[in-house]
Amino acid sequence: MLGDLDSQGLLRGKTVMVTGASSGIGRAAARLFAAQGAAVVVMARREAHLRALAAEITEDGGRAGVAVGDVTRPEDVRRAVSMAVDAFGGLNAAFNNAGWGTVGTTLHETDDAVYEQIMDVNVRGVWNCLKYQIPAMMKQETGGSIVNTCSIAGAFATGALAPYVAAKHAVLGLTRAAAAEYGAHGIRVNALMVGTTRTELVEQAMKKIPDLESAAGARAVIQRMADPLEVARAAGWLCSDQSSFVTGGAVPVDGGCSAV
Ligand SMILES: NC(=O)c1ccc[n+]([C@@H]2O[C@H](COP(=O)([O-])OP(=O)(O)OC[C@H]3O[C@@H](n4cnc5c(N)ncnc54)[C@H](O)[C@@H]3O)[C@@H](O)[C@H]2O)c1
Incomplete structure (x- = not known):
């Protein structure tokens, strides 16, 4: 449920692309960004979920394109970026949030296919996004802001699968490299270091590890899981001009996990 402060026009006049928008953090972000005044291009594989989300946004008076x-x-990815430019006049910000992981095996027990899928979605997915979003933003005098969804597993071995830990470390590396290369073009790039958040991904993991919720709570200073909207709010701030001096950052939204 969005609060009053969420509709204050933080993203008015901007077009924002959101990947992994069919559920969880991405879905919450798309709704929030639209309420904050952005036109959103929502990308994921599940068409029905995206159409329902776009319908909700337009019923509330917002603007959404489905890719x-x-x-x-x-x-x-190229098609989604083109949609932002053709339908809404440019791409001001992007929330590269699509990701996938699983739990329950040690490194030597993990199938190569699982390794490949985790690397493909989390690392190649962000790579593809950066490759097409950056040139679109370079064409604009206003530059842009890119936010990549990383994880506390991008900085620590959290107990997530080893390929997921490796993939999220790589997302942080891509974020820092892109921030360094494109700062002169007015393009900021940041990573969100997300703690355990109540989404489909975590509901699936809890089927295999029922005490995941209490373990996540025990690790954090704020002893609970995040709501997807709490992560989306940080992403919205990073996409907005309010964070104009923040780039190359690993911004924690982890309930204090990384502090203790
Ligand atoms: N939930 C957590 O505790 C947590 C913690 C840290 C980081 N994250 C990260 O947050 C991001 C969002 O995950 P979530 O928790 O909202 O889970 P989720 O499963 O609800 O959402 C993931 C989204 O990514 C989409 N997606 C997956 N593979 C895709 C692909 N190949 N192409 C396009 N879309 C694809 C899914 O369909 C879904 O829309 C992920 O990058 C995840 O790694 C989540």
């Missing part, structure tokens, strides 16, 4: 696609496929 059905897989972030591991460069052509799908």
